[in-house]
Amino acid sequence: MNLKTYLRVGSTALALFASATALQAQVTVLGWPGGPEEAALRAAAEIYNAKPEVTAENKVDLLFTSRDGFFDKLQVDLAAGSTAFDVNLIATYSIGKYAPYMEPIDLSADASKVFGDTVLKTMQFDGKQYGVPTDLSLHFLYYRKDLIAALMADDAAKAKYGEISKKYLGEALQPKAPEEWTWQDFAANALYFSQSVNPDSPTKYGTVLQMKNLLFNMMVFHSWPRSYGGNWMDDAGKITVDSDAYRKALEMAKMLYDAGATPADSTSYEYAEANAAYSSGQVAAMVQWNAAAADLTKAQAETGSFSPPAGPDGRFTHIHGLGLGINKATDNKEGAVAFLNWLASEEAAVAYAKAGGAPGLTPETAAKLAADRPDLVQVSDYASKYGFVMNGGTSANALTVYEAQAKEFTGYWAGTQDLDTAMKNITASMTELLKK
Amino acid sequence: MKPKSSIENAVLASPLVIFLLAMLGFPVVLSVIYGFSEARFETIASPTFNGLANFRQVVADPAFWQASWFSLRFGVTTALLQCALGLFLAVYLAPLVRRHAWIVAILIIPMVVAPAMVGLMYRLVLHEFVGPLPYYLNLIFGSSPSFLNIANVFKTVVIVETLQWTPFAFLLFLTAYEAIPKEMREAAAVDGTRPWRMFWRIEFPLMFPTLFAAFFVRFIDGFRVFDNIYTLVGPGPGGSTTSLSIYIYETFLRRGEIGKAMAAAILLFISAFLLLALAQQMMRRRG
Known part of the structure; x- marks a missing residue:
């Protein structure tokens, strides 16, 4: 093959790659890699992407790296204004650190009925909601x-x-x-x-x-x-x-x-x-x-x-939680907001829990999972009764x-x-x- | 072959030089800039010059001196132990190695394992409930020491480091020992020199430069220890196993004080450089 042939093949490959990328999902979510959290997020994203009202440019694509040094790498990416992801993982104890690089989100009143105020508080900083809680630890x-x-x-x-x-x-x-x-x-x-x-x-x-x-x-x-x-x-x-x-x-x-x-x-x-x-x-x-x-x-x-x-x-x-919030540098804020609002719904929370996730839920929502996830009933009960976050936590x-x-x-x-x-x-x- | 012109040499060497400048020079320059700047993750793209403020903060931080003292003690102790053990093994096993060279390959296996993995491995090996060592000690003696409590943790990390890196010293000493001309030993033996005297008066002085170099290489390596201690016990209760490298890592990534961490790294570099220069000068003087 001469140089011209190489160039022709290369250009064709690039064009194919570009068109394939254009067809890819447009809301990239950086999730917590490995374990039940990844499996649960994959299941939830699949349900979301299958919805007829979700347009092609708002479909969700998942990105997983490694748990090792995850938050350190995330901090560097956010500080550098990376647009490699639109939605990223946050944890209760690091929201304040990432808040300058993230967009607060207004969740509907239904979110409170699904998670309860104590659990929603694990994703708040300076009175603003920075994420949808996905997994709760206590x-x-x-x-x-x-x-x-x-x-x-x-x-x-x-x-x-x-x-x-x-x-x-x-x-x-x-x-x-x-x-x-x-x-x-x-x-x-x-x-x-x-x-x-x-x-x-x-x-x-x-x-x-x-x-x-x-x-x-x-x-x-x-x-x-x-x-x-x-x-x-x-x-x-x-x-x-x-x-x-x-x-x-x-x-x-x-x-x-x-x-x-x-x-x-x-x-x-x-x-x-x-x-x-x-x-x-x-x-x-x-x-x-x-x-x-x-x-x-x-x-x-x-x-x-x-x-x-x-x-x-x-x-x-x-108590502290993992959750998902919006990267300030996102190119698709509208799509990110739409996904997170759905993730805060009862349908999403139940699907996420059934797939292995551990969201903190209100007793009413947790009751719907009594058969599939009896452990979550206990977690939700203790979180709502005894859960606390220190002042400054x-x-x-x-x-x-x-x-x-x-x-x-x-x-x-x-x-x-x-x-x-x-x-x-x-x-x-x-x-x-x-x-x- | 006729030597190439200097222009040609420069052109040929330039890719390597550019690569080294990009891969090593750029981070070094950036580190120096951050060392003299107020820099946190929030301001990483726009650090502001603050003179020697970071260095003042570092030297005023008791944790820095605690880490320096730990690194110094750890570096000296492990280097001494590794050299002593390595020398003993090299001399003691030399006749055996001459007959069965493959023994060397087995003895240097610990060196091949990543230090972080060694730390993780000992975390398991020394665990009171699942570790094989406490299990057999309990079985044989009815009790086992707590290897990682505050009274024993320093000794434990020193032994772990020594077990891993003694083969390095052994390899150097074995090479130096085998390089001593056979005729010297034969002449001394003919004169009736006893083996112990032969070692102290002939072999040891000839091996001394290697011993000196091995000590300094192992000391520098021990002084900047990170992986195995971090994975085995972390920074230790009250920072008792925090080495300078762990101090820098935690200051940089855990506390986000980039300027201060870089200042500490520069101080570590300068002290390591001075020590090496001193060692080199001593070797030259002796030579």
Whole structure:
């Protein structure tokens, strides 16, 4: 082939590629790659694209990259004004960071009936809605029903339980059903089922705390101080982390660590390590993400679950969501808005859930999924009753706040610094990070 | 062959030069610009010059010094251990390797594994409930240490790094050991020199330049460690396993302080450069 032939073939290929691209969908959605989220989004997009009223230029095309460093890459793309996607994934804890590069969206009143206001709030920043919630994460208290039942049926064990709680917590507690637990009960149970405290315990550890210097571990932890009335800042914007609530929760966690109620390696534990510990049968109870329910129940058939324990201010569970919002640099805002409005409808939410997604729904919507997804009924119930987002939890630096807390609090737990120093440092960091 | 003209040489070399300038020069220049600018992701396209402010922030940050101290301790400890072990293995295994050269291929396998994978692998191997090492220690001794708690984590990451990179030192020392002329050893043996004395008085001095180079290469590598520590334990409780590279990564991507991260990277580069220059000068003086 001579040069002319090469050029001719190349031009033809380019023309074919261009015409094929023109026929492609015009709303590109950058989704959360892999796992049930991708499968659910694919199913929802298929339903949407099949609708007769969706024109060719507004059909949805999905784009998936990799979870590894996803949010870092997304940040760079958005900051660079990329038009490679019209709709992109956002998460509660990073909305503020991406808000300057995104378009707020006005959802219809029906969205509130589908998701409920608590869940919609996970996609809000500065009073504006930046996305449609697609998947919700919160925490469950997982516990061994067989161990609790045996404890409650044994008077000698109850007496021992009272002695241990008196010694470590200052009050003689009686075993209770996990649905009634306060954090004091959680701690007493953790101590009783630890062989370092109670050599007769059937399990080596009473609980497993995730104490690695990792921001997600702070999310697991902070339902604890919240139930004692803790918050990141007050309505006036003053940082309130140095509070009795945070101190109490941090001290209790450290007491459990020092007493050997959680593995000594807990300072390097995150989701996978904690699940492995519980699954081994050597842990009596733990607080973990709802996503672990299937794995933990499969490993330990006698696993029960409930919302995390209560404190003096009530029962709380951290919630955060993944969702989809509009890239400010989009070439097709109209198509993006149309897709997101449909995604906020009951039809889309139900289809998304049936395909494996985990949207947080109102009890009325979740009831329609009772047969297909009974777990979502529990998630939706806890989210609407106990879900919370800290003041500042969707701000531009929310992730960095979690990081700073992880550094300071894990340092205190591991004994590299005292509580006053940790509090002083985190107050200074959060004041800087959350200043208006 | 007749040498080409300088113009011809320049033309032929230009693609490579242009490629290197684009791939290495451009990011370096950009890093230096950001190092002297107020730059965050929001202002990445329009950084504003702020002089030495980022450098002042970095040197005033206790976390930077904590990371520097960790990197220094880690670099020196691992380089010493790898060189000592590598030297021992090279001398001890040399007769065996002479007969069975394929042993070298087996011994250098750890070097071939990506450091990030090594970190992940040990995360599994050392886990109290699923790891084989705690399992067998429990089985044999009735208990197992907590490898990753605050008391042991430094030792653990040092051992992991040493196990992976000792083969590198071993390979260098083996080459240097085998390069010592046979006649020297034979002459010393004829004079009645004992093996231990032969090692200290003849072989070790001849291998010293290699030892010196290996130590510095391993020190620099240890000083800028990232992958295996990050995947094994992350920054550590209270930042206790944060190396300078982890500090830079977290400052850049997690906290979005691009200017500050670049300033720290420039300081890391300068310190590594000075150390290497110093090492080179010492070698030259000795030579």
